[in-house]
Amino acid sequence: DxxxxxxxxxxxxxxxQNVTLSCEQNLNHDAMYWxxxxxxxxxxxxxxSQIVNDFQKGDIAEGYSVSREKKxxxxxxxxxxxxxxxxxxxxxxxxxxxxxxxxFGPGTRLTVT
Amino acid sequence: KQEVTQIPAALSVPExxxxxxxCSFTDSAIYNLQWFRQDPGKGLTSLLLIQxxxxxxxxxxxxxxxxxxxxxxxLYIAASQPGDSATYLCAVMGNxxxFGAGTRLTVKx
Numbered sequence: 104d105x106x107x108x109x110x111x112x113x114x115x116x117x118x119x120q121n122v123t124l125s126c127e128q129n130l131n132h133d134a135m136y137w138x139x140x141x142x143x144x145x146x147x148x149x150x151x152s153q154i155v156n157d158f159q160k161g162d163i164a165e166g167y168s169v170s171r172e173k174k175x176x177x178x179x180x181x182x183x184x185x186x187x188x189x190x191x192x193x194x195x196x197x198x199x200x201x202x203x204x205x206x207f208g209p210g211t212r213l214t215v216t
Numbered sequence: 217k218q219e220v221t222q223i224p225a226a227l228s229v230p231e232x233x234x235x236x237x238x239c240s241f242t243d244s245a246i247y248n249l250q251w252f253r254q255d256p257g258k259g260l261t262s263l264l265l266i267q268x269x270x271x272x273x274x275x276x277x278x279x280x281x282x283x284x285x286x287x288x289x290x291l292y293i294a295a296s297q298p299g300d301s302a303t304y305l306c307a308v309m310g311n312x313x314x315f316g317a318g319t320r321l322t323v324k325x
Contacts (some may be wrong), residue, residue, distance in 0.1 A: 109259075136313075145220065145305070145315035161312075193259055204250065205313065207260040 106130065107208035109194050114213045116181075116188075124179045124211045126194035132206075133199035135177035139163060140191040140210075149192075152177055153199050181213065188215045218243045220308050222316035229296055230324050237291040237319045239306035244284045251280050251291050252305045254318065260305065264291070296323045 107128045116122045128135065134153050138146040148161030152171040166185025171177055177196075181188045192211045197203040219242045229235050239249070248267045252260040264273045264280040266289070272281040279292040289306055303318040 107259075138315075143225075143317055145317045146307075147315075148312065191257075195260075204248075204262060204265050205307075206262065207252075209259040210257070212257065 107194060107196055107206060109192075109208040109211050111211060112209065114211055116213070116215050118215055119183045120215075121180055121182050122188075122213065122215075124181070124192055124194075124213070126177045126179065126208060127175055128177075128194075128196045128206075128208075129175060130196055130206060131174075132196035133174065134197045134203075135171070136195040136197075136205065137161075137167070137169065137177070137179045138193045138195065140193060146193060149179065181215075188213060218246075218308060218310050218312075218314040220306060220314045220316040222304075222306060222319050224319060225317065226320040226322075228322040228324065231296060231298060233296050233323075234292070234294050235296055235321070237293070237304050237321070239289040239291070239308075239316055241287045241289075241308045241314070243308075243310060244287055245310055246284065247309045249280075249282055249289050250307045250309065251278075251289075252307065254303045254305060256303075263304075293321075296321075298323050298325050 110125045136151040137149040150169045152158035168180045194208040195205040197205045221240045250265045251263045266282040277294040282289045303320045305318040307315045
């Protein structure tokens with residue numbers, strides 16, 4: 104089955120710890136994206152990557168980091184510098200460029216206490 | 217900067233009713249508009265994508281329209297069912313993708 108997987112589904116961390124969220128796709132898409140979703144708000148773009156070894160900041164990149172060493176994988180690290188990291192994180196992918204349809208993974212719920 | 221608004225934020229209807237969800241956007245220079253469904257704690261499922269050159273798209277009981285000049289899209293759901301209960305989000309693709317906050321739909325049996 105082609106699709107996007109995110110793991111884990113739920114993640115709990117103590118404040119001050121870095122944590123990495125996994126995103127893998129087997130759709131052969133060039134572009135991948137990370138979004139954050141908070142209650143009552145639309146999705147906000149954290150980082151995106153149009154091609155391997157290249158990525159760009161989105162609207163709320165502060166406190167986050169990414170890597171894109173393989174086409175299939177786009178992990179997101181939530182660092183201790185992120186002031187309010189508890190949220191639902193969604194990964195998406197698409198064919199490269201605009202205006203291709205984005206496909207979303209199931210999400211990871213991160214809770215930091 | 218593109219802003220996307222969805223009204224109402226929540227909607228409750230009895231089963232069988234036809235309903236319309238609204239999405240408005242401020243910048244008409246878009247490539248496409250996409251409607252998604254999101255169940256609680258889940259990812260987004262794409263329902264319909266309308267290219268900027270199109271006026272509407274249909275899939276089963278769903279029909280989405282786009283009026284780019286007025287910055288509006290509607291998602292029409294015919295003969296609603298309890299299984300349609302979910303949050304519906306619209307997203308506008310311009311230079312980047314901008315999402316509305318969603319409409320939470322409840323269809324009562």
